[in-house]
Amino acid sequence: MAPTDRGAWLAIAALVAAPVVAAICLTLWNTPVPISEAVALLEDVSRKPRLDFLVPDTSYYRPLFHIVLSTIWKADLSLDARLAAIRLLQIVPVVALVGLFLFHLRPRSLLEAGAAAAAMAVLIGSPGFRDNLEIPLSYTIVGMPLALAVWHLLVAPPRWWHTPAVLAMSVIALGFKEQGLAIVALVVAAWATRAQGTTRAQAVSAVLLAAGYVAVRLAWHSRMATFEQAIGFGFSELDPSTATARFGSFPVAVYAYTALATVANVVFSEPTSGIFSIVAAMTRGTAERWQFIHLVSSVGLTVLMAFWGVAAISRARQEGWTDESRSVVALVLTLAACGALSFNYSRDRLGGMATPFYALAAYYALRACAQRAAALRPWRFGAAAAGLLLLAGLWHVRAIGTAEAVKVTALRNQIEWLTGLPQRRREFADRPVYLSILATLHAQGTAESRPRPTNYPRALIGLFSPANVQSQ
């Protein structure tokens, strides 16, 4: 291909991804800031001095997030400007993640552009991405593009500024949430696979940073609850007290289950929060089409990636490491990090840091599969092409489902303002700051012109998102 093709195929891949990404961002821009979590977070940042958030005396230690939120909320700006800044804290990372993803892949042919577009759908349609689009909880969505940027620098030709940039991005991601530790796994993956932009000193610094972080957290907060939040186990949810009573004497096995549940959610879309909800719906005969789509597309892609991953690692042993084979190690280590960091409870959003690397590996797996299929006999080639069409199609349905999911969240936020206000006022009657923030945000929460889920025709109901959300 001519060098000019590089930009052209990149532009085409970006163009086909743009409408879904724009739909997501536009919805986030118009989403009301909710009562749940948002008002309490704003109360926190209103009451405490900014630097107090650096003290790690809480299980939910996100100092940079709180400092940024505090800076925005206390800024001498109009309410609209401050709310816009809070929304941008969610939107900018989404745009950065998508842009960096395509920039890193840099498709140079029609095949690569097609694989990049499908991988983009994998990124957008994954639960780890979807569950991190909740305003104002930008903890992990900030870390996701940073992780991808770090990986990009690690596998690029070395420059003097790469090491400080990698460390700075690691600290920022870590400051937003402990899931930022997944970046350390990336540095180790790059070093272990002899990536050209990595040095032993860089790997040692990253590991020391992680060890220091964990030590500080443990030193300050040595007694943590056995279960901080409700956990999913099998087909049901257990609240913290029930879980402690049942597993408190030997929680390690449940911790392992919960960690594996987060990993499985990234690669199979099941279980969700530790609960096998899709399997349960299938056995009850109540599964909706979106549930079949999520399970089939994830299992299909992960099986394909497993075959490709084994082949890529075998090749790397003989021929040396490439960006393609490195992406297998990056995925495995970030999955392990996300699993380990979610040992206490599993949520879709906790797999977020591994999600870009699942999508990255999907790109290489789809490209490799396509190259292999091209050499097959005609009927086998036809079957392989049909399979790839189906797989890519299902993931694009999921990507549109993510755009619908943010609309559902917007509507839920509005309904919360319309129906939950009196109860909150009663419940928090002794917290004047909370009440004043409720009053300040009330108008934006109840405004009429807020995003609503699409009322799809009957034939499409339940295809992109749960059927019951359409009638809300």
Add this chain to the structure above:
Amino acid sequence: MPSRLRMIGVVLLAPAVLAAGVALGLEGGRLVRPRSPLFGPPETFTLADAIAHHDAARAYRLIREGQRPDDVIVVNHPTLTAGRQRFVSPLWWAVAMRDEHTMLMLLGVGATIRHVEGRDADCLAEALGAAAMQELLRRHGAPPEGPCPKQTAVTRQ
């Protein structure tokens, strides 16, 4: 071989183009025809219509603009009012439309339940077999003690 690779490229790109078209069509449609049934409830100008279309935000706006949540409204329903116009409370109408969100919103802005015809939302919920709504009305609406008026009898839907 290169033509086959291009063919698979098209196969992988085709769903992306289709998805982009769907997203563009939907978002473009929202901008051009925001009141299309595809994108939300139609524009309404009365509390009765807003409730009938499950538009809690519009109902709330009408109340903020001066409509009192306990003032009776005129409604017409083929079964519940036997196709005739009838004066009922907004809360009663929200229960009749099985709109839990609007019901809770109305309770939040001060709507009350009374055991007189057309204002007995809890009795209607019971008659409709809407147990969840009945429970919410009991919890948030403090319905009066005493029997329901006879006129509440409705056919279960």
